[in-house]
Amino acid sequence: MTESAESDETAVRRDRFSGGPARGFLSSLAADQAIFEADLAVDQAHVVMLAEQEIIEPHTAAEILGALDGIRTDGHGSLPEGEDVHEAIETAVIDRIGPEGGRMHTARSRNDEVAACIRFRLREGLLEVAAAVAELRDALTGVATEHVETVAPGYTHLQPAQPTTLAHFLLSYEQALARDSGRLLEAYDRVNTSPLGAAAFAGTPFDIDRHRTADLLGFDGIELNATDAVSGRDFLIESAADAAALGVTLSGLAEDLVIYANKGFVEIDDAYASTSSIMPQKKNPDTLELIRGTAGDSVGSLAGVVTTLKGLPRAYNRDLQRAHAGVFETLETVADSVDVAGGAVATASWDVAALSEAAATGFSTATGVADRLAASGVPFRTAHEVVAAAAETSTGEVTPAALDTAAETHLGESLFAYLSRDELEAALDPGESVANRDSAGGPAPAAVRSQLTHANSGIDDTRDAVTSRRASLAEAADRRREEVTGYE
Numbered sequence: 286m287t288e289s290a291e292s293d294e295t296a297v298r299r300d301r302f303s304g305g306p307a308r309g310f311l312s313s314l315a316a317d318q319a320i321f322e323a324d325l326a327v328d329q330a331h332v333v334m335l336a337e338q339e340i341i342e343p344h345t346a347a348e349i350l351g352a353l354d355g356i357r358t359d360g361h362g363s364l365p366e367g368e369d370v371h372e373a374i375e376t377a378v379i380d381r382i383g384p385e386g387g388r389m390h391t392a393r394s395r396n397d398e399v400a401a402c403i404r405f406r407l408r409e410g411l412l413e414v415a416a417a418v419a420e421l422r423d424a425l426t427g428v429a430t431e432h433v434e435t436v437a438p439g440y441t442h443l444q445p446a447q448p449t450t451l452a453h454f455l456l457s458y459e460q461a462l463a464r465d466s467g468r469l470l471e472a473y474d475r476v477n478t479s480p481l482g483a484a485a486f487a488g489t490p491f492d493i494d495r496h497r498t499a500d501l502l503g504f505d506g507i508e509l510n511a512t513d514a515v516s517g518r519d520f521l522i523e524s525a526a527d528a529a530a531l532g533v534t535l536s537g538l539a540e541d542l543v544i545y546a547n548k549g550f551v552e553i554d555d556a557y558a559s560t561s562s563i564m565p566q567k568k569n570p571d572t573l574e575l576i577r578g579t580a581g582d583s584v585g586s587l588a589g590v591v592t593t594l595k596g597l598p599r600a601y602n603r604d605l606q607r608a609h610a611g612v613f614e615t616l617e618t619v620a621d622s623v624d625v626a627g628g629a630v631a632t633a634s635w636d637v638a639a640l641s642e643a644a645a646t647g648f649s650t651a652t653g654v655a656d657r658l659a660a661s662g663v664p665f666r667t668a669h670e671v672v673a674a675a676a677e678t679s680t681g682e683v684t685p686a687a688l689d690t691a692a693e694t695h696l697g698e699s700l701f702a703y704l705s706r707d708e709l710e711a712a713l714d715p716g717e718s719v720a721n722r723d724s725a726g727g728p729a730p731a732a733v734r735s736q737l738t739h740a741n742s743g744i745d746d747t748r749d750a751v752t753s754r755r756a757s758l759a760e761a762a763d764r765r766r767e768e769v770t771g772y773e
């Protein structure tokens with residue numbers, strides 16, 4: 286056995302720093318599995334650029350690229366010990382081809398390397414969530430299309446407030462999710478710039494081409510200042526915040542569906558429900574509750590990354606090693622939540638009769654009656670008082686007679702000086718009330734149809750945005766492969 290094998294010395298880490306009780310604590314190798322593929326891509330792009338810039342010989346580049354191929358085939362699990370994936374891959378390259386492999390790390394540092402890997406990996410995560418959100422929005426508009434005329438109760442403070450339609454309610458979540466999609470895609474565009482070539486934080490004397498590596502990795506440009514390029518992790522905060530905002534949107538949708546299931550308005554498909562292990566009659570909306578719970582993970586992840594990054598000085602500090610893995614994980618968890626929410630929405634069955642009956646309870650048309658009086662010339666505040674007085678004095682349903690009595694008291698004349706009996710009946714009818722609310726964004730069927738058109742075109746836009754970003758990443762991967770193949 287050689288000296289170095291006994292002491293766990295690697296090509297990268299000299300004997301002095303190779304062992305010791307804190308070795309495992311220092312290592313991110315296990316968590317770095319998430320950036321194994323990213324690191325190989327970053328290595329390939331860097332080596333190709335070094336050869337093109339005549340910083341290393343083409344035959345050396347060929348040997349390193351060949352070693353990297355072998356390392357990819359063997360997989361992350363076969364890497365040698367190391368403080369992280371970057372060191373382990375470099376060690377593996379040197380193990381395979383000897384000291385010439387050490388030229389791979391010319392003109393770079395693990396600082397710019399890891400920052401490039403994080404951004405590379407995060408792009409996939411963001412696109413996966415954005416794509417999933419588009420499908421959930423599609424599920425919502427699909428159900429909404431079927432229920433443009435389905436009158437439903439609308440709540441404030443969980444109390445019956447005004448009638449609306451099921452379509453209008455569902456599209457309220459589609460619109461929120463459209464913003465979530467937009468935020469994720471905007472974050473993507475800020476993530477998609479290359480820090481590679483910043484080296485440790487102070488650049489390099491070698492004549493590198495940062496734009497070339499950026500291009501080979503599918504980045505839209507470079508993070509120019511080398512110190513910021515390695516230090517900056519605000520893109521992690523932004524991604525985590527977008528995931529948290531999405532988690533909160535999803536938790537609201539899940540909570541509403543739990544409540545609606547409880548009221549008998551909707552039945553969650555068996556595939557998205559669970560049973561009790563003891564109470565045979567139970568069917569519980571467990572998937573929705575887990576979606577609601579997952580929002581907690583995403584909010585926690587945001588708090589974690591912000592706390593880790595706060596107060597870090599320039600340029601690199603090892604705290605940074607703890608900042609990204611949680612964000613990758615959260616994006617995956619949130620993407621799963623989005624998928625499940627889409628399935629639950631698409632398969633749920635709505636009880637149109639129960640919704641319509643509930644829409645008529647709790648004097649939900651009170652605002653409509655006040656609006657009708659205001660339209661006939663009564664100041665809205667006075668109309669509000671008349672209807673409020675009728676509601677206060679009525680024990681059950683608010684009748685035209687009760688409203689008329691209130692009008693005599695507050696207006697000094699009959700209600701029917703302002704509107705006909707038919708007009709009053711119409712104002713008291715939930716369906717008529719909904720049909721009247723045809724302002725832009727309102728629940729009247731015509732207004733909802735234009736919201737549907739807007740929503741559907743927004744979904745197409747999101748899908749196109751995801752597709753074009755994925756295509757440009759695939760093109761960069763092709764360019765990389767072609768260059769690498771050229772060295773074989």
Ligand code: ARG
Nearest residue numbers: 313369395396399601605606
């Ligand atoms: N594993 C490290 C990380 O994730 C890589 C960078 C190490 N750089 C250093 N200067 N120790 O941050």
